[in-house]
Amino acid sequence: MDIKEYLKQQAEFINSQIRRLIPSGIPEKLFKAMEYSLLAGGKRLRPVLILESAKAVGKEDVEDIIDIAVASEFIHTYSLVHDDLPAMDDDDLRRGKPTCHKVFGEAIAILAGDGLQSYAFELISKNQAVPPEKLIRVINVLAHGTGIYGMVGGQAADILHEKENSFDDIQFIHIHKTAKFIQSCCQIGGILADASEEEEQALKNYGLYIGLAFQIQDDILDEIGDEKKLGKKTKKDREKNKLTYPSIYGLEESVKMAQEYVEKATEEIKILKNPEILQGIAYYIINREV
């Protein structure tokens, strides 16, 4: 299977589901800001990981969990909108297009991010097909991975750090800012597919390893200044003295580290019924150009 083509198809499928699930009946400018940011492009990695993790454990029909997968993209989009704000990274472009606050103003961008986050949890909690006790676990895992113990905590550490160039600093920041959200998506797929404890742990380990590989690859792409990464932070980040893997280890070592994490990730999920697509995604992460 051509994994790149498969992921492209899956991303298109997620796009159609996002369009279906964008909430209506809200102030028009807020709606437009949410819609603009949600549909501005993107790999849709997190919802795809939820669906593929469920399939890897053996869930054949994922129709009943699509809204939960889409909710993860709502949260991801909120994080990008807030990350771009003047108070954070102060970016003019995201995915090659003007950032949400550049188009709609800062106040609406903040509210669009807030709205996307809370609506994500509303969407999950109103799923009728999944038993409530499972939904509570999903909500808990997602809130943990994206909140103060995960992405929000990592973002705070990234903003607050005093550059020491140490392995501990960069690992803490990237495990929390990037990997924990990705890890929670893999775990959620497992929960929704009734994974055993051992299978769920394998998915958690896989998620953490690919999350770290994802961040290292992101840093590598920034470092080599790939032209295709329009709107991503490159020179600006370096000017702001951000901790990146290449800035500490150099490019060659960073490439090696990402490869090692991917190998560990693929090894972890060998116990699953259908590990192949997740294994393909792991390799895609370090071979991607955007």
Ligand code: GRG
């Ligand atoms: C504002 C609470 C808060 C958190 C922000 C998302 C984030 C945390 C920071 C963005 C900066 C950054 C480069 C993070 C590292 C990796 C990452 C999350 C990249 C963007 O995700 P992709 O590549 O984006 O999946 P697409 O555009 O494909 O959806």
